[in-house]
Structure formats: structure tokens, C-alpha cells
Amino acid sequence: MKRKRTTRRAEEWILRLYVAGQSARSAAALRNLEAICERHLAGRYRIEVIDLLTHPLLARGDQIVALPTLVRRLPPPVKKIIGDLSNEDRVLVGLDLRRTARRKASA
């Protein structure tokens, strides 16, 4: 377990946020995501924002139905979180980050 965590720490997180246009909800989701990443993944994350209005075909690959959807591309396995990401705890659970976050807080 321990070794796994250390390797994961070295990995880069690739997060893909699917939105539709410049809606308030899209903007809120991106804002929330950036804040969470800065707090928990500083320096080792990358966010790709995909606007499905301009790239509708990309919705198929990640099976996007609801918007906004956040997809954790890396590290595997793929995880999905839908909604405006306003509940940080739920986002951390969804990203499998909660345990890491607690350890950090206690350290």
C-alpha cells in the first residue's frame, strides 16, 4: 500500500472537464476544480477543458451524458464526477483523493 502511494504521488494527474459553452455552471465547475487541485494536487495536475459545443464527437469516447462532467484520465482507473463540483468532499471522494487529503492535513 505504502509503495503504491509514493508512486502515485509522483504521477501527473490529468483531469478533463467537459462543459457546454460558457455557462455559469461551467465556469463555476472550472473555478471549483482549480481551487481543489491547488489545495490537494499542487504542481502535479493538468486540467483540460473540453467544450462539447465545439467538439461534440469527444462526448462519445468518455460516455458523457451529464454536464459538467469531470473525468480523471490519469492516474487510472478512469473516474467521473458530474455536477458543478461545489461539494469539495464529494469531489475528493470521487477523485480518490480524500485519504491523501486527510494525511496531509494531519501531517
Added chain:
Amino acid sequence: MAARSDRRRRRPRTKTAARSGQAPRDIAKVPTGIQGLDEITGGGLPMGRPTLVCGGPGCGKTLFGLQFLIDGAQRGEAGVFVSFEETDDDVVKNVRSLGQDLDDLIARKRLAIEYVRVERAEIEETGEYDLEGLFIRIDHALRAIRARRIVLDTIESLFAGLTNVGVLRAELRRLFAWLKARGVTAVITGERGTHTLTRQGLEEYVSDCVIALDHRVSDQISTRRMRIVKYRGSNHGTNEYPFLIDQRGISVLPITSLQLVHTAGKARVSTGLPWLDDMFGGKGYFRASSVLLSGGAGTAKTSLAAHFLDAACLRGERALCFQFEESPAQYVRNMRSIGLNLERWIKKDLLRIHAARPTLYGLEFHLATMHRDVDEMDPSIVVVDPLSAFTGGSFGEINNMVMRLIDFLKGRDITALFTHLIPGSSATRDMEVGVSSLMDTWVLLRNAPPGEYGGRRLSILKSRGMAHSADVRPFELTDNGAVAQDADGGIRAWRRLS
């Protein structure tokens, strides 16, 4: 109809346009390609509107949708199949069993399959969301092939994948309105709920046309039924219509109009036996009438029916025989013993013998296959031998089936001959045959009572609208067919037509 559905009706995508679409006016319809359904609905599904198709598992909803799209594709109207349950590959594979090559239609941009999967386990929900992603995908799929038809199968799967029911309901309502505003004809399938037509009550949102499919098993025989629950702005048949699914897809039995509107011509058709024609004023049965040959076991019902078939083929007409007791080979062999060579007609495809055990399927299925065979062959006469083989249903059901069959055949100007076995022989009193009132002509066959001169007896109990003999005519089966005898027993020199 193809020309009409080809016409592109682009409605501006505004809310007012969607609303004006509901204004009462003559409803344009889109044919479904499902045999019989278009007749029940007077042309098909409401054009540019959503139709809900609901029913239990395995009742044929997906097939319904696919057939609708394949039909459209063949008419040059492209369609999108949005599958929430099966992958693209599975859909293509399943339809292959119906002899349809979806890959070809997809390559020609007549059809597109969009597989939408929502896996609860993979998804965390936080905060507000909508289903815009689904809208974008559908929109893109529709545009890519300029689709005019769409099937959503089964959209209720979303409720298993997403938890926010409030959002889902609002979004589905928006989706259906959006499809309507775009003017695409949609089929939305839904799983039957315990107290509602669909689990999530989709019938509240899709109110233009609702079709319920049902699959029942009684006495180990399954029957599928279809009912138009509602069809806004259109007349439609309200009964439950049996339908069947076979290698050619769904077909509904549209034998609906139990109206007595058949035209009654004066044309006659030979019975195949000159002496029997004589008994009917020298001309035989009325064309497009229904004839019942009833009698006990071994009274030559099948043989007389075979004469009728043989004579039709001899005139170069097409004849169809439904045999429920013998295999075609056995039947042909047996008829050879009375000098009838039916095989030559089969070889020329003037005669088809469709043999099946009556207990193999339910009544409805039999009726449906008969219906389909008649459609396919377009015969001028049909023989059902024997009608009494159908014991599966109640008296009322059999009666109903025969009535619909007769109506159907009359509507096609087909002369129908039914044989019917009366239990026990020479029992004239208990031959209360329920179906006899449906028949225009009723011929009774008997074996001679013990002690009397041997042979068989034929009498005409009734023959509507024509003078007929009141004799009890003795006859015998010989190597040259059924031959009438004089009252004194001498064989008259009647010969078979040949």
C-alpha cells in the same frame, strides 16, 4: 407516402413553433414498416412527434424501434438509434438474425447507432448538472446523417445511472419537447412499471402516441399483443392486436374491421367436381365466399377439398392449403390414391401446402402466419384442413379467429374452404358448429348408415344466395376421384375435370 415523408419539414427551433405544432390539424404520419401497424393507425406514427412504446422485458420494444428505423432507411429517411442498453456491436448482431445488414445502412449514412452508457458505480455526483451532454450527442448524431427518425432505447436506463430524479425528469421533458421542435419522429421505449405503463411514468411526457406491447403465456402457448393506448389527433383501432415476431420482424394482425362490407360478386368457382357443381346450380361456389365441409371421420372431407385445390390449379389459379393433420408429402401421396396429382402444381408453384401442428402455436400465431402466407402468395382459393384441429382456445376464441380469417380472405376476393370434423359420425343433431353461421355454404358429409347401401352421403345444408340441390347425394371415392352415385347405386359416368 414515401414522397411525403421524404419532404424535409424544417421547423424553426423556437418554443412557439413547438407549440403551434400541437394545434389541431390533420396529422401527418410516418409509416413504420411494421406490417399491420400502419393499417391500425391509419398511416403510421405521428410525424415529427414522439411515440412511446412500452412493455415488459422481451416484448419486442427494441425490435419495434429498429424496424421503424430500417424502414425509414429503406425509404431514404435516415434514422438514429440511441441505445442505452446494448453496444453498437450487439445491436448490429441482434438485427442480423432478422436478415438485416445494419453495417451497410450505417456505411450509407442511412442509420447511426449512438451507444450511451451511464454506469452508476463510476460516477460521483456533486452539485448541479443537466443532460446537455446527451443533447449534444443526439444533436450531432442527427445532423451527421440528416436524420428524420430517432429511437431512444430505453431512456429510462438513465434513472439507474443517475440519482437526481428531479433533474432527470426535467431534462427528459426538455428532451422530448426539443425533439418535437426539431420535427424528428421519435420512438421512445420504456419498461413496463407495476402500476404505470412505464417505470418512470414517461407516458406523462410523451402524450402524442402511446403503444403498449404485451407478451402473455397461457396453456404454455405465448401470444404477443399490441394496443394503441392513445393517439392524439387521430383515429386508431382500440383493440389488442396480436402480433408476432419471426425472422421477418414484427407483424401485427390488422384483421380489425369486422365490418360486413365485402363486395358480393356473382362470379362462381368450381368445386372441382362436376356433379357437385351441379348441385350448386351447375356452377359451384360463389367466388370469395366461405365454404364449410363438415362430417365425421373418414367422410372424404380432405379429398373433396383436394378436388377443389386441384381444379383451381388446373385453371391456372394459385391455391394455398393449410394442412393441420398431415405433412405435405403424406397429403400429396394420399391424394394420389384418388387420382389427384398435386405434386405437379407444387412444382409449378401454383399450389402451396403449409403444414403445421395446431398445438405448435397459439391461435393468434396461426392466424398471423396464415395472414402472412396469403399476403405472400396471393392465392385465389384457400383451404384450411381441418378447422377442428384448433382446440387450443375457448369456443369464443376459435370463433373469433375464424371470423377474422374469413373477413380477411373475403376482403382479398379469396374463396375459402374449411373442413370440419364432427365428433362421432352421422350425428346430425349435435353438429351445432359455432362457426357454421359464419359460412356462406355448408356441406355435410356422412358415411352411409349401417344396413343402407354403402358409400358416403353428401348434402348441402345451406348455400346463401343461390339455388341448390336438396338431395342427399351418394358418392364414392375411386381411383379417379370422388364419383357420384345414382340413388339406385349405379355409378354415374361423372368424371373429374381434367
